[in-house]
Amino acid sequence: MTWQDVVAMAPDIVQIAILYLAIYAILKAARGSRFGQALMGIAILFALLIAFTQLFDFKVLSAIVRWLLIYLAMSSVVIFQPEIRRVLATIGSLLFSDRHSAASLNSRTTPEQMVAILFKLAKSKTGALIAFERGISLRGYETTGVALDALVSPELFFAIFTEPMPLHDGGVVMRHGRIASAHCLFPVSSMSDLSASGMRHRAAVGLSEETDALVLVVSEETGRISVAHNGKLIRYPGTDETSRTAILRWVRKAMPQQKTAVETVADWLKRRREKTMRLFNKSSSPAEEEPGK
Amino acid sequence: MKPISAFSGKNWGLKLLALVLAIVIYYAMRDTLRDSPQSLIIRGGPADAATTR
Numbered sequence: 364m365t366w367q368d369v370v371a372m373a374p375d376i377v378q379i380a381i382l383y384l385a386i387y388a389i390l391k392a393a394r395g396s397r398f399g400q401a402l403m404g405i406a407i408l409f410a411l412l413i414a415f416t417q418l419f420d421f422k423v424l425s426a427i428v429r430w431l432l433i434y435l436a437m438s439s440v441v442i443f444q445p446e447i448r449r450v451l452a453t454i455g456s457l458l459f460s461d462r463h464s465a466a467s468l469n470s471r472t473t474p475e476q477m478v479a480i481l482f483k484l485a486k487s488k489t490g491a492l493i494a495f496e497r498g499i500s501l502r503g504y505e506t507t508g509v510a511l512d513a514l515v516s517p518e519l520f521f522a523i524f525t526e527p528m529p530l531h532d533g534g535v536v537m538r539h540g541r542i543a544s545a546h547c548l549f550p551v552s553s554m555s556d557l558s559a560s561g562m563r564h565r566a567a568v569g570l571s572e573e574t575d576a577l578v579l580v581v582s583e584e585t586g587r588i589s590v591a592h593n594g595k596l597i598r599y600p601g602t603d604e605t606s607r608t609a610i611l612r613w614v615r616k617a618m619p620q621q622k623t624a625v626e627t628v629a630d631w632l633k634r635r636r637e638k639t640m641r642l643f644n645k646s647s648s649p650a651e652e653e654p655g656k
Numbered sequence: 657m658k659p660i661s662a663f664s665g666k667n668w669g670l671k672l673l674a675l676v677l678a679i680v681i682y683y684a685m686r687d688t689l690r691d692s693p694q695s696l697i698i699r700g701g702p703a704d705a706a707t708t709r
Binding site for chain 1: 667670671673674675677678679681682
């Protein structure tokens, strides 16, 4: 292969790479979702129909299948409307996002504090629905509730979500580490997997289907915490340490924190010290057994 | 999806499927375009020859 052959193939390679990126993004987004199942069903149906008509050389049927394919492509705008809307909103939010604004990154509420509040709510079995705004704006849902723009505190969350209170029904929208509004109405998901779940869980999934928000739910029946993201509901078994770590990871994703230089150095020193201590403990007591063994 | 994650990391099965689909779709579409009447006119093919004769 000469250099000229490589240059001649370059446009093909670039175009295939772009096509690959688009297909990979669609497959990755579709995997495990309702959208993916529908897409797979349609693909299998049409692959079978095309194979059948080609195999027996049925020209008229083949033309009908192609005609159907064109109409299906047009109707897919209606079938996949929520997914398409979410993708377009994500693209828009990438261009005009303010999620990394100074207000957001310097908010004084840390993810750890937020998780501590969630676990308090879970322990007391106080049902809660909390949506964290990310790239896509939640202002449309916020207008259905009561504007607060309040600092986060456990007392305020209990005041909102305790049952006879006027704001307990509906969800809370969090923006820039503050409670933007409460008593908000979220869209309800019609996913069949959620038939056993209550309206709070359905609303969490519904909002996560339409936006990129991270929605946390505390069940008032079981006290379990669930996370809804990208139309999926992840339930955490209880108030154990594994659940806490996993939920903290989710909340950190939704609440990016900017650290000052001093905090970054302090963190680095702390990590170094912990690592040294671990190594020192390991080397000083190699034969020591774990308690309880 | 970070762009770099499409070229590195996990999900090799999905990546392979996406690559195979991309190659198949690309060459199928290229052949379709090559055989279309508009393409023949542009390249001075039989259709073009028929109209100019």
